[in-house]
Amino acid sequence: MSGRRVDGGNGASRKRLPESFGESDAIRPRHLRARRRSPLWLKISAGLVSLALVAGIGLAGVLFLRFQGNIKGEQLNAGLGGNSAPVADDNRDAIQILIMGTDTRSGKDASYGSEDDSSGYGNSDVMILMNLSADRKRVSMVSFPRDLMVPFPGCKDAKTGQIFPAQRAIQLNSALSMAGPGCTVETINKFTGLTIDHFMMADFTAVKDLTTALGGVDVCVDLPVVDQASGLNLPAGTSSISGDQALAFLRTRHAFGDGSDLDRIQSQQAFLASMTRKIKSEGTLANVPKLLQIADIVTSNLTVDQGLSNAPALIAMANRLKDVDLAKVAFVTVPNEAYALDPNRVQLKPEANQLFAALQADADLTQPAPPSSTAPPATANSQPPVQPAFDRSLQPVIVSNASGLAARGAELRQNLVSAGYTDAVRNDSVAVQPTTQLLYGRDFADVAQDIAAKYGIPSSALVSAPALAGVQLVIGQDFVSGTAYGQVSVPSDLQVNTAQQPTQCRQVTNSGG
Numbered sequence: 323m324s325g326r327r328v329d330g331g332n333g334a335s336r337k338r339l340p341e342s343f344g345e346s347d348a349i350r351p352r353h354l355r356a357r358r359r360s361p362l363w364l365k366i367s368a369g370l371v372s373l374a375l376v377a378g379i380g381l382a383g384v385l386f387l388r389f390q391g392n393i394k395g396e397q398l399n400a401g402l403g404g405n406s407a408p409v410a411d412d413n414r415d416a417i418q419i420l421i422m423g424t425d426t427r428s429g430k431d432a433s434y435g436s437e438d439d440s441s442g443y444g445n446s447d448v449m450i451l452m453n454l455s456a457d458r459k460r461v462s463m464v465s466f467p468r469d470l471m472v473p474f475p476g477c478k479d480a481k482t483g484q485i486f487p488a489q490r491a492i493q494l495n496s497a498l499s500m501a502g503p504g505c506t507v508e509t510i511n512k513f514t515g516l517t518i519d520h521f522m523m524a525d526f527t528a529v530k531d532l533t534t535a536l537g538g539v540d541v542c543v544d545l546p547v548v549d550q551a552s553g554l555n556l557p558a559g560t561s562s563i564s565g566d567q568a569l570a571f572l573r574t575r576h577a578f579g580d581g582s583d584l585d586r587i588q589s590q591q592a593f594l595a596s597m598t599r600k601i602k603s604e605g606t607l608a609n610v611p612k613l614l615q616i617a618d619i620v621t622s623n624l625t626v627d628q629g630l631s632n633a634p635a636l637i638a639m640a641n642r643l644k645d646v647d648l649a650k651v652a653f654v655t656v657p658n659e660a661y662a663l664d665p666n667r668v669q670l671k672p673e674a675n676q677l678f679a680a681l682q683a684d685a686d687l688t689q690p691a692p693p694s695s696t697a698p699p700a701t702a703n704s705q706p707p708v709q710p711a712f713d714r715s716l717q718p719v720i721v722s723n724a725s726g727l728a729a730r731g732a733e734l735r736q737n738l739v740s741a742g743y744t745d746a747v748r749n750d751s752v753a754v755q756p757t758t759q760l761l762y763g764r765d766f767a768d769v770a771q772d773i774a775a776k777y778g779i780p781s782s783a784l785v786s787a788p789a790l791a792g793v794q795l796v797i798g799q800d801f802v803s804g805t806a807y808g809q810v811s812v813p814s815d816l817q818v819n820t821a822q823q824p825t826q827c828r829q830v831t832n833s834g835g
Contacts, residue, residue, distance in 0.1 A: 392621035395631025398521065399511070400477040400504030402485070411519065411629070416456045416684045417642070420507055420521040423448035423529070423572075424498060443502050444525075446495040447573070448590060451510070451518070453681055458642050460650040462687045463594065464677070465587045466510070467658060468495035469667045473728050475512040477505035493667065503625065513670070514678040515726040515802060520627050520639075528623030529572060530565045535615050536606070538562030539597045541571055542827035549577045549832070560825060568593075578828050584655065584668070589828060591653040591819060598651060598821040651821035652687040657813060672733035673813040675725075676803035683810045687818055710772045714742035717769045718792030721748050724755040725797045734797060737805055741776060758798040758807065759783050763790035778807045 411417055424444040446468055453462040476488035479501040486500045497509045503523045511518055533539055542560045549555075554570035554577055556563070563571055572590055579585025606612055621636070630636055657674045661667040680687065719738060723731030731748045738746040760783055762770035770784050770793050779801075787794070801807050812818075 392618070392624075393631050393633070393636070394625045395628045396502055396625060397480050397504045398518075398627040398629065399508050400480060400501040401508035401511075402476045402478055402488075411638075414456060417454045417520070417639075418516060418518045418681075419452045419454070419639075420503075420510065420518050421448065421450045421452055422446050422498065422503055422506060422521060422523040424523055424525050443498050443500075446498045446506060449494065449506065449510075450590075450594075451516075451681075453684075454642060454646075455686075456684055459646060460686055460688070461643065461646050461652070462681065463591070463651070463653045464681070465591060465653070465655045466494060467583045467587060467655070467668050468493070469583050470494040470656070470658060471661045471664075471667050471669050472509060472513045475508055477501035477508055480504070504627070507627075512726075513728040514681075515799070516678060516681060520630050522630070523625040524620075524623055526569055528619065529569045531619045531623065532616065533564035533568040533597075535612070535619055536564070536597065536600060538564040539568060539593060539600060540825050541593060541596060542825050543577075543830050544827045545830040545833050547577045547830045547833050549574045551576050559827075576832050577830055579831060581832070584658075587655055591655075592826060592828065595651070595653060595819065595821040595823065596825050599648060602648060648822035649820055650686075650688055653819045653821070654687060654816055657816065670729050672729060672736075673815070675727045675730050675733060676811065676813045677816065678727060679803035679810045680812050682802070685810060685812055687812055687816070688820055689812065710768065712768065714772075715744045717743060717745060717766070719743050719746040719769075719773070720792065720794040721746055722752045722794055722796045723748070723750045724752045725799055725802045726754040727802055730797055730802060734795065734805075738773070738795075743773075752796070754799065755796065756799050757783070758801040759785055759794075759796040761785050761787040761790055761794040761796065763792055764788045766790070766793050769793045777801075777805055780807075 423446065425447040449466040449468065451462075451464040451466070453464070455461070470493070471491045472494050474486075474489040474492040474497065477486045477497070477500055478484070479486075481502070484501070486505070492509075494506075494509065497506045503521050507518045507521055510516070540560055540562050541556070543556050543558060546558050547554060547556050549570065552570040552574040553566060554574045555567070556571075561567075572593060573586075574589070575581050575583065575586050578589060600606075606616070621633075626636075630639065654677070657671040657677060658668040659671045661669045721731050721735040721738065725731075731750050735746050735748045758779060760770045760774055760779060762784065767784075767786075773779070773793060773795060774781065774784060803810060
């Protein structure tokens with residue numbers, strides 16, 4: 323954030339003469355000028371204006387102190403080796419903010435259950451990565467399922483000093499309960515290869531109070547629904563909901579779809595899109611009393627990283643977002659599939675790496691991706707692919723994942739197996755490196771060239787390594803998605819909704835009663 327401009331000494335009290343103030347005027351004795359008495363109405367008006375200015379400045383100061391006192395700040399990154407220092411936003415770069423909802427039942431949220439259900443930091447009920455493009459014209463909202471199984475890099479709780487060691491896999495929403503929001507930030511950073519700039523964490527009360535202040539948010543259901551677990555009770559059609567009903571709509575896992583967290587994510591995205599439309603259409607950002615009320619609610623129920631833990635930083639962030647076109651606010655869910663060890667949980671699909679690479683490249687998720695094709699485009703002079711003079715199934719290939727993305731090695735190893743390199747094995751215990759390399763041993767140059775041709779890896783990346791018994795593909799940060807080296811695109815089957823689209827009715831599969 324830019325610092326305040328300071329005029330040295332008591333420069334704020336110095337006044338400059340207007341440019342039209344001539345030298346002769348400056349030296350003319352005041353008693354030689356014609357004296358005119360100001361009209362009474364002018365004196366009264368001047369007094370009222372002065373009073374209004376003083377009152378306005380005083381009110382602004384009180385509000386600033388109040389909002390500043392409301393804000394709760396914590397460290398951005400709780401990783402064992404991470405940098406927890408506040409981030410200085412760069413207007414030339416994209417900004418990524420992790421938005422979390424905690425299910426803690428302590429404090430003001432105690433009415434939603436006992437502290438045995440969830441105390442301390444709680445678990446993450448909602449995890450959405452908001453990417454604000456570098457040109458400040460686009461926003462991408464990427465939802466992570468709470469049941470997503472991911473590698474855990476290890477964290478340290480800044481409050482207690484307790485260390486939580488790295489684990490092969492944890493359920494993503496549990497990272498918050500270990501070492502706070504900074505632990506969730508570190509965990510997502512590691513498996514996405516991204517660097518999150520900020521986080522915002524809200525509780526149940528924030529949802530209730532904010533939707534009430536907005537006068538309700540429109541949602542739609544195709545059938546009447548009564549969900550005993552969440553308290554959701556809606557008639558068929560469109561309803562404006564706020565307070566407890568808004569919270570129930572966001573929390574229900576039984577009314578829609580198969581009761582999974584993935585169906586709840588769709589409800590959350592539809593709700594956020596509707597709320598965005600309402601704020602834009604009703605001019606909320608230009609309604610000063612409403613804006614002050616919302617600011618008070620948000621800052622009273624929000625925990626942010628230290629880089630956002632001051633009123634000017636939050637105001638600057640709001641200003642960056644206010645002019646984004648609704649058609650350029652995209653909602654997506656990270657590509658996932660059933661977890662191999664437990665079908666009740668999910669894991670990342672290989673296409674997730676392509677999405678993360680698109681976010682790193684600040685790609686527009688609202689632009690449709692070109693249709694995928696496994697074959698090169700046909701041309702008049704195209705020739706059938708040349709079959710190598712060796713048996714691919716007999717060639718020893720090591721796939722070393724140095725991309726920084728957890729699943730990237732498994733993805734390309736499987737791709738090589740499908741191409742006939744059935745002896746390919748993985749090695750994920752390598753340090754991250756920026757560029758991709760193909761190392762080849764004596765008599766394996768042709769194998770390396772075949773693999774390079776398959777992916778479009780340049781010949782400059784091929785490195786002779788005589789001691790190597792085979793070929794080693796070292797996947798760098800320049801090859802983090804797809805099977806075409808150097809190309810970044812949005813996954814072709816990614817489901818993208820925008821805030822501009824009208825409210826769609828959620829299909830009720832369990833109407834309760």
